[in-house]
Amino acid sequence: xxxxxxxxxxxxxxxxxxxxxxxxxxxxxxxxxxxxxxxxxxxxxxxxxxxxxxxxxxxxxxxxxxxxxxxxxxxxxxxxxxxxxxxxxxxxxxxxxxxxxxxxxxxxxxxxxxxxxxxxxxxxxxxxxxxxxxxxxxxxxxxxxxxxxxxxxxxxxxxxxxxxxxxxxxxxxxxxxxxxxxxxxxxxxxxxxxxxxxxxxxxxxxxxxxxxxxxxxxxxxxxxxxxxxxxxxxxxxxxxxxxxxxxxxxxxxxxxxxxxxxxxxxxxxxxxxxxxxxxxxxxxxxxxxxxxxxx
Amino acid sequence: xxxxxxxxxxxxxxxxxxxxxxxxxxxxxxxxxxxxxxxxxxxxxxxxxxxxxxxxxxxxxxxxxxxxxxxxxxxxxxxxxxxxxxxxxxxxxxxxxxxxxxxxxxxxxxxxxxxxxxxxxxxxxxxxxxxxxxxxxxxxxxxxxxxxxxxxxxxxxxxxxxxxxxxxxxxxxxxxxxxxxxxxxxxxxxxxxxxxxxxxxxxxxxxxxxxxxxxxxxxxxxxxxxxxxxxxxxxxxxxxxxxxxxxxxxxxxxxxxxxxxxxxxxxxxxxxxxxxxxxxxxxxxxxxxxxxxxxxxxxxxxxxxx
Numbered sequence: 001x002x003x004x005x006x007x008x009x010x011x012x013x014x015x016x017x018x019x020x021x022x023x024x025x026x027x028x029x030x031x032x033x034x035x036x037x038x039x040x041x042x043x044x045x046x047x048x049x050x051x052x053x054x055x056x057x058x059x060x061x062x063x064x065x066x067x068x069x070x071x072x073x074x075x076x077x078x079x080x081x082x083x084x085x086x087x088x089x090x091x092x093x094x095x096x097x098x099x100x101x102x103x104x105x106x107x108x109x110x111x112x113x114x115x116x117x118x119x120x121x122x123x124x125x126x127x128x129x130x131x132x133x134x135x136x137x138x139x140x141x142x143x144x145x146x147x148x149x150x151x152x153x154x155x156x157x158x159x160x161x162x163x164x165x166x167x168x169x170x171x172x173x174x175x176x177x178x179x180x181x182x183x184x185x186x187x188x189x190x191x192x193x194x195x196x197x198x199x200x201x202x203x204x205x206x207x208x209x210x211x212x213x214x215x216x217x218x219x220x221x222x223x224x225x226x227x228x229x230x231x232x233x234x235x236x237x238x239x240x241x242x243x244x245x246x247x248x249x250x251x252x253x254x255x256x257x258x259x260x261x262x263x264x265x266x267x268x269x270x271x272x273x274x275x276x277x278x279x280x281x282x283x284x285x286x287x288x289x290x291x292x293x294x295x
Numbered sequence: 296x297x298x299x300x301x302x303x304x305x306x307x308x309x310x311x312x313x314x315x316x317x318x319x320x321x322x323x324x325x326x327x328x329x330x331x332x333x334x335x336x337x338x339x340x341x342x343x344x345x346x347x348x349x350x351x352x353x354x355x356x357x358x359x360x361x362x363x364x365x366x367x368x369x370x371x372x373x374x375x376x377x378x379x380x381x382x383x384x385x386x387x388x389x390x391x392x393x394x395x396x397x398x399x400x401x402x403x404x405x406x407x408x409x410x411x412x413x414x415x416x417x418x419x420x421x422x423x424x425x426x427x428x429x430x431x432x433x434x435x436x437x438x439x440x441x442x443x444x445x446x447x448x449x450x451x452x453x454x455x456x457x458x459x460x461x462x463x464x465x466x467x468x469x470x471x472x473x474x475x476x477x478x479x480x481x482x483x484x485x486x487x488x489x490x491x492x493x494x495x496x497x498x499x500x501x502x503x504x505x506x507x508x509x510x511x512x513x514x515x516x517x518x519x520x521x522x523x524x525x526x527x528x529x530x531x532x533x534x535x536x537x538x539x540x541x542x543x544x545x546x547x548x549x550x551x552x553x554x555x556x557x558x559x560x561x562x563x564x565x566x567x568x569x570x571x572x573x574x575x576x577x578x579x580x581x582x583x584x585x586x587x588x589x590x591x592x593x594x595x596x597x598x599x600x601x
Binding site: 026027028029030031032034035036038039040042043044045046047049050053102103105106108109110112113121123124125126127128130131132133134135136137138139140141142143145147148149152171174175203228229231232233234235238239249252253255256262265266269272273276280 | 427495544
């Protein structure tokens with residue numbers, strides 16, 4: 001899978017303005033060329049050909065005639081496919097919300113109450129983060145298996161349903177949410193909470209008026225950080241949904257594997273990109289805000 | 296006193312439940328790698344090649360039947376597993392090397408470039424990270440097929456195209472990691488080096504690179520891990536090449552077999568081992584950081600990647 005990784009925002013170089021400085025060590029700008037050329041050829045190239053395919057028409061099996069036709073996009077607007085888009089979005093939003101609900105208290109606990117064991121807790125979050133996505137999904141499948149203990153003795157048989165997919169989303173993306181939110185909480189000035197308590201604010205009120213507003217940008221960033229890859233998720237619905245609960249990603253994959261309707265698959269892929277760009281726009285707005293507040 | 300104690304207790308209980316949630320599946324997977332096949336399925340094992348048994352023949356393996364370590368040798372003798380793991384490691388090693396080199400070069404140039412000048416490149420980089428992998432995978436598939444048709448000498452679908460596809464994401468990631476550290480380092484030591492008459496190249500070799508090393512190592516390791524564990528891009532651009540995630544995925548879709556547990560357990564153990572070793576190395580290099588460094592990004596910053 002692709003783990004969307006958030007890299008720490010660049011700390012501002014707090015160098016005082018030095019006057020009369022004749023020279024700044026810089027590296028030549030052409031050093032950026034190898035990556036730039038690489039990304040343009042292989043990434044933009046692939047995206048461009050995807051657009052070209054989405055506008056082409058399928059003639060017979062696997063034969064394609066290029067042109068500018070929006071028939072594939074009209075097919076995407078079919079209620080059947082729109083419902084899969086809607087389902088994907090609903091699942092991704094619910095998954096991200098659940099991840100927040102589960103993960104925020106954990107991050108809060110780590111930042112607020114842990115001292116000696118903070119590094120250990122961080123390591124315990126990082127082990128799943130660094131473990132193969134596939135292995136973790138497989139491990140979850142063992143637990144949820146209809147013949148396993150959970151189904152046999154607890155009567156919880158949710159394998160190949162939306163519930164299994166939901167659990168899979170939260171399970172796989174939880175570390176990715178906890179890590180940045182923990183970083184935000186860690187950077188917060190906890191003496192503000194102390195001051196509020198000293199001034200007579202009950203803990204819940206101090207949390208609502210100080211901790212929450214100060215960490216909200218970080219939480220939104222973390223939530224979008226898991227929401228975006230959840231929307232494009234492919235592996236979890238395939239393994240835990242067993243083909244019965246498909247996301248848009250699976251639908252796209254099917255067009256290139258079984259159905260062999262590559263132009264339609266390309267149109268689906270481009271449509272997914274359009275949906276995602278809206279989410280990314282929100283992300284950029286919030287990321288900018290977070291930087292400004294320095295929270 | 297009780298006012299602070301009570302919420303703390305609640306949070307601790309919640310966190311413990313979450314840790315159990317995170318680790319229980321992995322724990323169960325490891326335990327069931329040692330699970331004996333059920334009695335009812337025992338006759339199927341007589342004289343058969345264990346790695347070719349279907350999940351149905353192995354019987355109920357999600358309930359505990361008894362201890363055996365036999366699945367580990369079954370896994371190691373599986374004709375698919377080890378070659379696929381070696382293939383994955385080869386591809387990931389190359390991908391991580393290329394990506395780190397590309398990322399390092401770009402990071403050096405970009406870190407001190409004006410925001411407006413580097414904006415187009417930044418947008419491209421974020422785009423590569425945000426595009427869903429399935430979209431990239433199908434795009435690359437048709438791109439590679441077309442390129443093979445029209446560009447002489449372009450590799451056919453296989454290890455080569457997997458590599459080409461994975462470097463895109465890895466290079467962006469490496470660039471961001473290295474740049475974040477480079478910006479945080481400040482430029483006073485390099486300035487001093489220039490003032491003392493060192494040439495750009497030797498300044499890079501003796502001043503910049505050693506201080507960037509933890510980020511370079513982190514970028515390399517992260518690229519390696521992502522390439523090694525990557526399923527979606529290879530699944531569409533592999534041709535007939537089998538990588539470990541592809542083998543694992545088909546085994547997983549097929550059903551649950553203890554030999555998959557055993558192999559996955561070995562890979563998990565290796566992963567934890569590498570994580571701990573890296574943590575120790577980064578910790579040592581952190582202790583040695585020189586002056587002029589605002590704050591060395593330790594394990595948390597470099598590997599957790601927030």
